[in-house]
Amino acid sequence: MNSTENLLQEHLIVRRLASIAKRCSDVLYMNQDIPIEDIQIISVVIEEFVDGFHHGKEEKAYFPVTKYKNSFSEDIRKFLIEHEFARRIAKMLRRELESLIDHDLYNKTRELKWINKSKEPVARFLKSYSIFVFDHTGKEDIFFKKILEKHTLSEEEDLQLVKHYELCRNQTGGRTRIEEMIKLVAYLEDREWMK
Ligand SMILES: [Fe+2]
Numbered sequence: 001m002n003s004t005e006n007l008l009q010e011h012l013i014v015r016r017l018a019s020i021a022k023r024c025s026d027v028l029y030m031n032q033d034i035p036i037e038d039i040q041i042i043s044v045v046i047e048e049f050v051d052g053f054h055h056g057k058e059e060k061a062y063f064p065v066t067k068y069k070n071s072f073s074e075d076i077r078k079f080l081i082e083h084e085f086a087r088r089i090a091k092m093l094r095r096e097l098e099s100l101i102d103h104d105l106y107n108k109t110r111e112l113k114w115i116n117k118s119k120e121p122v123a124r125f126l127k128s129y130s131i132f133v134f135d136h137t138g139k140e141d142i143f144f145k146k147i148l149e150k151h152t153l154s155e156e157e158d159l160q161l162v163k164h165y166e167l168c169r170n171q172t173g174g175r176t177r178i179e180e181m182i183k184l185v186a187y188l189e190d191r192e193w194m195k
């Protein structure tokens with residue numbers, strides 16, 4: 001798989017996570033309960049897999065190499081702004097989630113329970129994140145396919161990028177951690193509230 005196809009493939013996993021976030025948001029809006037642990041998992045996968053690993057690869061490896069080719073710099077500038085926007089949503093989601101957890105009870109019983117407070121902000125940030133993902137990866141897919149069609153990257157550049165991806169993976173927890181993230185996506189898809 002070349003460096004561009006690699007990112008296209010990863011978008012499939014990112015969009016699976018976005019569908020989970022959307023479903024989770026819908027269920028919370030219906031005022032039904034979802035285990036807090038599950039939403040914590042969504043938040044961790046967003047931060048580690050999407051923001052850290054996937055966007056990291058684009059920002060540190062792929063975009064710096066493609067930026068000076070054709071007239072791609074404007075597209076890339078927009079993608080980077082969108083990544084920052086997404087990180088802000090992820091941070092707000094985490095903060096809201098934290099504020100909903102009854103930490104006193106957890107310290108005493110090790111049991112995670114919601115405190116009696118509106119779940120609306122968590123639902124809203126989950127929804128925003130899923131909208132971001134579908135919009136952003138859709139635009140990037142068009143961009144990546146253009147690069148593939150035009151053979152923008154040389155073989156040498158492509159090899160370098162694939163190597164650089166490995167470095168990015170090691171910086172974000174290594175192969176095992178990334179595989180674990182993908183398993184967590186499958187785990188969430190299998191939860192009762194997803195059906
Ligand atoms: Fe991106």
Ligand SMILES: [Fe+2]
Pocket residue numbers: 007011054058137140
């Ligand atoms: Fe992407």
